[in-house]
Amino acid sequence: MDRYERINALHRLLKAARYPVTVARLQDELGCSRATVYRDLAFLRDGLMAPVVGDGEAGFKYDANEDDRFELPGLWLNSEELHALLAAQQLLARSGGGLLSTALAPLQSRVEKLLEEQAGGKQWPVERVRVIASRPRRLDEHVFRVVASAVLGRRKLAFDYRARSTDEKTRRTVSPQRITHYRDNWYVDAWDEDREGLRSFAVDRIGAAKMLDGAARDIEDAQLDEHLASSYGIFSGPPKNWATIVFSPKAARWVADERWHSQQQGRFLPDGRYELKLPYSNSRELLMDILHYGSDAEIIEPPVLREQARSLLALAISNYER
Template identity: 30%
Template sequence: MADAAPAARFALYGRLLSRDGGATLNDLCGELGVSKKTLRRDLEAMEKAGLPVRCESGYRGEKTWRLASPEGLPPLTFAWDEAAALHLARPLLASLRGTFIWEALDRALAKVRAHLGEKALACLNGLSGGFLATAPGTADLADRGPALDAVMLGREERRVTEIRYRSGSTGETDRFAVEPLGLVWHRGRLYLHAHSRKHGEQRTFRVDRIEEAEATPERFDPPADFDLRVAHAGSFGVWQSDGPTRTVRVRFAPDAARYVAAGRWHDSQRVDVLPDGSLTLSLELSAFEEVGAWVLSFGPRAEVLEPPELRN
């Protein structure tokens, strides 16, 4: 691998950052579960990428790696309103709790709180009482950090990954191999998009249902033309299909039309307002499960016009 995987580099960066005195290769090998050869390669790649990684000789010549202040860059500071905005936005990001992203974010926000001071925080906490962030159905990733790290490492190092996955319909768990291709964040839940060797096709898996994951030494080659956005272009969320894209047309009654017209539901959407105040929403989709459930949520105020199988 010519360059370290961004996910692996991010995790390593966080481990180094958490130590004032840095860390030895033995420390990092134990924490990250990789070989010294891999670590040296990744550390070198981090330096080439401009990250402020420095190597120093310590006691008995043992090398210690640490983070230094970036050379030639001004110190990272925030204006008061910028720091306040970051503090107030914290509840919006809490669904990432338990992941390495949250760990780094939590450290950053702790510095922001220290910068603001107790009086300012008291003022802001009073202001935050006027905001409520609701997240019904948000997945709890608190104990899925190791699994998320493993699938991200698998994706970015192109390594086949063994997962133990709990079915949402039966509650039973099964262990099988996947080829991780990307992550999708949708309505408070994180999904893994991967080629499942068990199922012989690309599928999405809820990360909070991945109970264990381990990147194996076996490598895989992703499809040469794979693009995560293109793969989900025909979905109304995370469900995708290998079938052709077809036009979905739904007519909404006047009392629902204004709400629908004000929303951005899909990149392909086209809205046609009718003389009686109703409207038709047209979408180009290849999977109908999620859009079907969405239409049903409107009850008699929505009617599918096409395709026939969705209308039925």
């Protein structure tokens, strides 16, 4: 029984006791030494301000006049929960390149203090928790906070947006629906008021964000999923086609365990290769992920996607023929 469990068990014993509980019984109930019982009683009384009365001869109980008003304060964690919190704390501290460092500083400090208190002065080997971000893009913390506030506060949002493909800058007014963390980067799904349609915007391409007074238009979840989550990757739109990709036996060991899409269909072929089928709207991201596997992946269908892959590979080869 760890300290968290002992303190909770001790609290329950004393709260339920009509008469003082002897130290011997507490030792038996808590499964610990006499010295540990006294340390836990002292912490309960002095650290948590519990109304503990009694002594080592007669036993201990809660003061009847204060019993009903006392409960264990704050957040208590057992060892497994503490370890999970430690991992989450490191994820918060090390991922995102400092994103929300100002806004989350109080939470970060509280987590660190909680870990220190619960560890009883023990130094946790935080270097054992390793977090590696995969190519996150630079993000303006203020912009992110405005966007997130508009999403959660259900307010309209205005911002400048610079398209990555054309570098064209436009002013947008939207009703934000959801904020999405995808491949270590943030996107906001929104109803574009001027274009009267659903769009996804990369938050790192947003500037001069301003939350407006008007209430955001709410779109049904089913409609959002149909338009924004029915096709492969972050690109929006209903599926225009299904891709069939066959992976080599070596790559199959990885791909068979991966979730590329909620509607994907996969099966092992008799020769050990793995066939994956999934819907897509925009081929750009899908091609990028397929080509990541190099010669271990082959597009079977549709022919247009196969030809696009062949053209991209030919262009890549041409870079090495000079």
